[in-house]
Amino acid sequence: MADKTPRTDRGRRTLRKLLDAAAAEFGERGFHDASISAITRRAGTALGSFYTYFDSKDAIFRALVADMSGRVRDHVAPAIEGAPDAITREGRALAAFLAFARDHQEIYRIIDEAEFVDPASFRAHYETTARRIAERLASGAAAGELRADVGEVEAWALMGMNVFLGLRYGVWDTSAPVDAIAAAANRLIGEGLARRD
Amino acid sequence: MADKTPRTDRGRRTLRKLLDAAAAEFGERGFHDASISAITRRAGTALGSFYTYFDSKDAIFRALVADMSGRVRDHVAPAIEGAPDAITREGRALAAFLAFARDHQEIYRIIDEAEFVDPASFRAHYETTARRIAERLASGAAAGELRADVGEVEAWALMGMNVFLGLRYGVWDTSAPVDAIAAAANRLIGEGLARRD
Amino acid sequence: MADKTPRTDRGRRTLRKLLDAAAAEFGERGFHDASISAITRRAGTALGSFYTYFDSKDAIFRALVADMSGRVRDHVAPAIEGAPDAITREGRALAAFLAFARDHQEIYRIIDEAEFVDPASFRAHYETTARRIAERLASGAAAGELRADVGEVEAWALMGMNVFLGLRYGVWDTSAPVDAIAAAANRLIGEGLARRD
Amino acid sequence: MADKTPRTDRGRRTLRKLLDAAAAEFGERGFHDASISAITRRAGTALGSFYTYFDSKDAIFRALVADMSGRVRDHVAPAIEGAPDAITREGRALAAFLAFARDHQEIYRIIDEAEFVDPASFRAHYETTARRIAERLASGAAAGELRADVGEVEAWALMGMNVFLGLRYGVWDTSAPVDAIAAAANRLIGEGLARRD
DNA sequence: AATGAATGAGGGTTCATTCAT
DNA sequence: TATGAATGAACCCTCATTCAT
Numbered sequence: 001m002a003d004k005t006p007r008t009d010r011g012r013r014t015l016r017k018l019l020d021a022a023a024a025e026f027g028e029r030g031f032h033d034a035s036i037s038a039i040t041r042r043a044g045t046a047l048g049s050f051y052t053y054f055d056s057k058d059a060i061f062r063a064l065v066a067d068m069s070g071r072v073r074d075h076v077a078p079a080i081e082g083a084p085d086a087i088t089r090e091g092r093a094l095a096a097f098l099a100f101a102r103d104h105q106e107i108y109r110i111i112d113e114a115e116f117v118d119p120a121s122f123r124a125h126y127e128t129t130a131r132r133i134a135e136r137l138a139s140g141a142a143a144g145e146l147r148a149d150v151g152e153v154e155a156w157a158l159m160g161m162n163v164f165l166g167l168r169y170g171v172w173d174t175s176a177p178v179d180a181i182a183a184a185a186n187r188l189i190g191e192g193l194a195r196r197d
Numbered sequence: 198m199a200d201k202t203p204r205t206d207r208g209r210r211t212l213r214k215l216l217d218a219a220a221a222e223f224g225e226r227g228f229h230d231a232s233i234s235a236i237t238r239r240a241g242t243a244l245g246s247f248y249t250y251f252d253s254k255d256a257i258f259r260a261l262v263a264d265m266s267g268r269v270r271d272h273v274a275p276a277i278e279g280a281p282d283a284i285t286r287e288g289r290a291l292a293a294f295l296a297f298a299r300d301h302q303e304i305y306r307i308i309d310e311a312e313f314v315d316p317a318s319f320r321a322h323y324e325t326t327a328r329r330i331a332e333r334l335a336s337g338a339a340a341g342e343l344r345a346d347v348g349e350v351e352a353w354a355l356m357g358m359n360v361f362l363g364l365r366y367g368v369w370d371t372s373a374p375v376d377a378i379a380a381a382a383n384r385l386i387g388e389g390l391a392r393r394d
Numbered sequence: 395m396a397d398k399t400p401r402t403d404r405g406r407r408t409l410r411k412l413l414d415a416a417a418a419e420f421g422e423r424g425f426h427d428a429s430i431s432a433i434t435r436r437a438g439t440a441l442g443s444f445y446t447y448f449d450s451k452d453a454i455f456r457a458l459v460a461d462m463s464g465r466v467r468d469h470v471a472p473a474i475e476g477a478p479d480a481i482t483r484e485g486r487a488l489a490a491f492l493a494f495a496r497d498h499q500e501i502y503r504i505i506d507e508a509e510f511v512d513p514a515s516f517r518a519h520y521e522t523t524a525r526r527i528a529e530r531l532a533s534g535a536a537a538g539e540l541r542a543d544v545g546e547v548e549a550w551a552l553m554g555m556n557v558f559l560g561l562r563y564g565v566w567d568t569s570a571p572v573d574a575i576a577a578a579a580n581r582l583i584g585e586g587l588a589r590r591d
Numbered sequence: 592m593a594d595k596t597p598r599t600d601r602g603r604r605t606l607r608k609l610l611d612a613a614a615a616e617f618g619e620r621g622f623h624d625a626s627i628s629a630i631t632r633r634a635g636t637a638l639g640s641f642y643t644y645f646d647s648k649d650a651i652f653r654a655l656v657a658d659m660s661g662r663v664r665d666h667v668a669p670a671i672e673g674a675p676d677a678i679t680r681e682g683r684a685l686a687a688f689l690a691f692a693r694d695h696q697e698i699y700r701i702i703d704e705a706e707f708v709d710p711a712s713f714r715a716h717y718e719t720t721a722r723r724i725a726e727r728l729a730s731g732a733a734a735g736e737l738r739a740d741v742g743e744v745e746a747w748a749l750m751g752m753n754v755f756l757g758l759r760y761g762v763w764d765t766s767a768p769v770d771a772i773a774a775a776a777n778r779l780i781g782e783g784l785a786r787r788d
Numbered sequence: 789a790a791t792g793a794a795t796g797a798g799g800g801t802t803c804a805t806t807c808a809t
Numbered sequence: 810t811a812t813g814a815a816t817g818a819a820c821c822c823t824c825a826t827t828c829a830t
Binding site for chain 5: 812815817818819824828
């Protein structure tokens, strides 16, 4: 319908304030317990102003999921540039993700809740992430560093590892050093768990 | 608080009907869109009967998470009995879990939503599951089949793999054969992704 | 409809337990916050048994108002027998009522709430009480102890005094000695408040 | 807690409509049988608008008790200004109160029901009123018109008289002329009931 | 008579969204 | 654009009463 893109600077500022307030509110309370009026209260704007920038509660949540998804990517990407090999690259990806989760604990509540609020965003986030991992693995295989048969299954497996290690050591308990976690995961990815004589 | 345990057979039957109806309703609609009246409609009881057995919508959800958690365990346990070695055992656990997820797709919506509805249940479910995996790994290490340093990190990593493979291949797309997935995961767990000679 | 009078001794005991439990429950919680199930729980009977003895929640409340009304009367009546004169008689009536209120604080919550639950009982209670007072005053006038023109207005005025002094000094604050209150009231009734030379 | 004070004129008008509607509804039906939706229907506002101005059904009731209490005071105060002496002053207070009760019969249902809905308001109303009467009596004593020992007991006694005469002759039966009632009460207050040769 | 499960109407409250200024 | 009042659908929960055993 209406074009919600702000035309003025003041508008852009208001939009930004709303997004930040929403991230905090959804992160603290979850989607259903969060209220538009609490978001505008945090943002310091009038309730009605919300609808100048978003069509609905769902719409701002969707925008937030995309935003968060992009921020993880933007945080991980530089961390894995120039990794010496494919295995090390995945270890660095995990370490970067863990660090991000520690700084933005709301990411879990927001992305996980998308499963219920906006399943399409949820699925898109994980399918995109998995594709990115699969591409890295493929290029590792092409470089002869990984087995030639690595594919989608391995990508999803790695993603699952990352997500759960992020929850366990990035959100629930942040006392363990990130590097120790990453090193253990790295060895699992690289050589597996079986004992080698 | 109040003792909601049925004293008669009729009561026990009603309680069971309510739990089954709730599993279906929460699975299809999610916690917030599910309504007590829809649950009792499915169960074929009066609205008020719900409160004879549960104190609140939250209470039945909590009961359901515990129930689901127990059912996964009960389904996986026999499948891994008598596995020839620790690596195979984990492959079979994954295969059994995938099969369970295909038959009970509501498990994801219910357990995942616990993160928001009842965080304590959510955390309890995953911590219990991780502990179980860690114990299996430890016994594999004791048997000399696994590296001696496997521990909590590896358990959470395996759990994450299982959960995401279950989502991808057990719920979202069930066309791939379970065994192929399990085999790939098995190789990852056993020997890692690095190319060997 | 059904005859609710108990035929057996066991029945009579149950009925008594229900009435006592109801007095306590209505007194503590008020009519609307009291629940039948709480009454039966106090009485130690099953919920369903309530309806063996009373047709409804209103019915037991009505029974209780009548009971209370009768108990006040039965407590006051002997106290005023043989009073030397009409003024003293009213003073003793007040003192007896105050003492009763101190021992049965629930009387206010029960009789006052009848104004809302069962206006007919409420009105009946006060009209009966006023008539009783009016008769005492009339006999005092006939005996030449009181002015000849005392009538209904004076009876209602005395009743109002008693009720409010009972609330103030019988329920809300029981530290003042009953006799002092009664003496002050007595003097007001007897000779008024105006200063006499 | 939350600031429910209207910021606009439109808001102030809505608030007033709600209060008036609530007075009528509570007066006719009593607190428990009154419903918020009936109040908003009377007020001609949407159901939700109620919660723009009041936090709960209890809150508007509490507001109403304070309002009523203030209106009685504001109606009686001018009527007793310039009374020639303390006894006459009390007679006029009663007459003014009787007249007010005839015009605002809902006052009894509202204030009496506060005993159950909001005991603090109930007690506050009567303690305030009694204090006001006690002060008038004290000033009458200081002026040498009343006995020097009049105090709290007499104030509560007079208040009880007024309340019950107001109920009997202001609400239940309005056929008797106000002045006749007041005159009789006046004589009781002034000189008591004992016969004077 | 006693028991306790079953029934369902009813109402308070929330809050996303719309509207008037 | 901004403001904040207005709207009303939706739903959880209570509990008096009935019923089957």
